[in-house]
Amino acid sequence: MPSHETADPVFPILIGDIGGTNARFSILTDATAAPMELPNIRTAEFPTIDDAIRQDVFQKTDIRPRSAILAVAGPIQGDEIPLTNCPWVVRPKQMIAALGLEDVMVVNDFEAQALAIATLGEDDREALGPMNASPTASRVVLGPGTGLGVAGLVYAQGRWFPIPGEGGHVDIGPRSARDYAIFPHIETIEGRVAGEQILCGRGLVHLYTAICIADGVTPKFTDPKDVTEHAEAGSDAQAMETVDLFVTYLARLAGDLALIFMAKGGVFLAGGIPQKIMHALRQPQFRAAFEDKAPHTEMMKTISTFVVTHPRAALAGLAAYARAPSDFGLATRGRRWTTR
Template identity: 25%
Template sequence: MVQHLALDVGGTKTHIALLSKTGHSPIAFIKEKKYHTQQVAGLEEVLLDFSPDMSNIESISIALAGPVINDEAQLTNVSWKVQKDQIIKATGVKSIYLMNDLEASAFGVPFMKSSDLLTFYKAENRMKGNAAIISPGTGLGEAGMYWDGNDFHPFASEGGHCDFSPRDNTDVNLLIFLQHRFGRVSWERLVSGMGIANIFDFLRTSSEYQLDKDMELSLLDGDVAANLSKAAVAGEHIAVATMDLFTRYLAIESANLVLKFKATGGLFIGGGIIPKIWNDHYESLFLQYFFRGGRLEPLLRSVDLTIILNPKSVLFGAAHFGITKGGKTKDI
C-alpha cells in the first residue's frame, strides 16, 4: 500500500502522521505522534524516529511555522532550518513538499466536515470571493485563499509580523511597554500565546490591578496563556482584562486581514487557543471590534466568520496537498 507522511511543525510541537488514500475515499490516518519541537535536534530526527523504513512512502508534505523560500525554511520561533534537499538525502523520498503552516490549513478547510467548523456569524449578503485565515497559536499565522471564480488557491503570508497599530491610550502605553522589551512590535507580540503573556506582563505593572502574590506566581507557573484563560473563567480581574484585550486585538487584526485580501469569501480563525476559550462573551467582544471598519463596515458585515475546531487542520491540509501533489481546492 502506498503511504504518505504529513507534518505540522510549530514552535511548540511537531505533529507527524502516516496516511493513505485510495480512490475517492477520505484520507486515512494510520498512525500519529507528537514531538516537543524544542527538544528535538531537527526534522530529520523526527522523520527517522517515526518511520525508520521509508520504502513505502510516496511523499512527505511538511507544514512549517515560518516562510518557505526556495525550498528552505527557517522557523520563526525555533532554531530549526529545514531544507528540501537535506530531507531527500536523509529519507530517500523524492516527493517532498514544504509549505507555510497557514497555507497548509487553507488547503484543508474546503475538505473539512461541518462538525470541524463553527460559523458564529453568518452574513445576510454573503458574496463569492477570496477568503482569509488567521491563526493565533505559539505565534500568529495568516494566509489567503484566492478565488478564481471556480476554485480557491491558497497562498502564504507573513502578515502576523506587520506592525501593531494602537487605537487608544491603553494601546499606546502597551506599545511603549513592548517597545522597551522587543524594539519593533508586531501583531504576533499580542495575538498569540506569547501575546497573552505579554499583555499580562503589561497589565500587572499597573496600579489598577492588585494582584495577590500567590495568584501571580500561580499564573506564571507553566503555560501562562492557559493559566490566564482558566483564571479569566474564574473571574480573576487581571486575567479577564488580559483575555479581553487579546480578543479585541484578534478582532482588529482579523478585520485588517479581511480588508487587505477583500475576503468576502469568509474569514477562518484557526490555532489552538480560540477553540478552547470561545464563549458568548468573547464572541460578542470580537464582533464589537471586528465591525469597526469605518466606511468599509458594510464589507466586513458581508463576511462569514468561522472558527476551525479541528486541531489537525494544518496536518490535514498538508496531507491533502502531498497526496494530490498540490491539487486544487474547491468551493467552501
C-alpha cells in the same frame, strides 16, 4: 533537485505540520484512504526533524513513505529552511538521502491552513456571528498559537489558490484610552508592536504584564495557560482583562485582513489559542470590534467569522492537496525536491 516537474507526489505520502512547539504527522497510503494519524511530537524533544521522523514515525509503523509534504512555520527560501519559533532546520536534500524518500515538498504552515479552510466541512468550524459566506469568495485564515500565522485563499479558474505571507508581523496599535495606557508597556521589536507581540502565546503574557504594570500590580503569571485559566475562573482581574483585550485586538486585526482580501467567503481563526478561549470569542465584543471599520461597518456585518475546530486542520488541508493536487493552485517552484 529542486525539481519543477508536474508529476504528482507518489504514495505513500508522509504529511507533516511542523510548528514552533509541536510537530504533527500522518501517512496517506493512497488517494482514497483515510490518513493514518500519528501522535503529536514536541519539537524540543528531538534535535532535528529527521531524528523525530526516524524515532516517532518510522518506529510506529511498517509503512515507509515515498514522498513527504511538510508545512513549516517560516518562510521557504533555498535548500535549508529554518523554523521561526523552533531550532529545527528542514533540509529536503538531506531528508531524501537519509530517510529514503523520493520526493519532498515544503510549504508554509498557513498555506496548509488555507488549504484546510477550502475543504473542511461545517462540522469542523464554529460560526461567530452571521452566516453569509459565499462559497467561492476570497477567504482569510489567521491563527494565534506559538506565533501568529496569516494566509489568504482565492478561487480562480476552478481552483483554490492559497496566498502565504507574514501578516502576523504587521503593526498593531492603540485606539482607546485604555489601549494608550497599556501599549507603552508592551514589549516591542526594535520599537514596533507587531501583531505577534500580542496575538500569540507569549504575546498573551506580554499583554497581561503590560496591564499589570499599567495598574501598578506585580505580575503573577508567566505561562499563557495560567492567564487564560484564571480569566476563565474569574479569579484575577488583570487576567480577565487580558483575555478580553486579546479578543478585541484579534478581532480588529481579523477585520483589517477581511478588508485587505475583501474576504466575503469568511475569516477563519485557526491556531492553538482560539479553541481555548471560545467562551470569550462567543461574546458580542468580538463581532463588535471586527465590524468597527467605518466607513465600511455595514459591509463588515455581512462577512462571516469562524473558529476552525478540526484538531488537525493543517494535516487535513495537506491531505486534500495530496489526493488531488490539480484542485489547487499551490506553487511548487523552489519548494519541491525530487529524485524522479
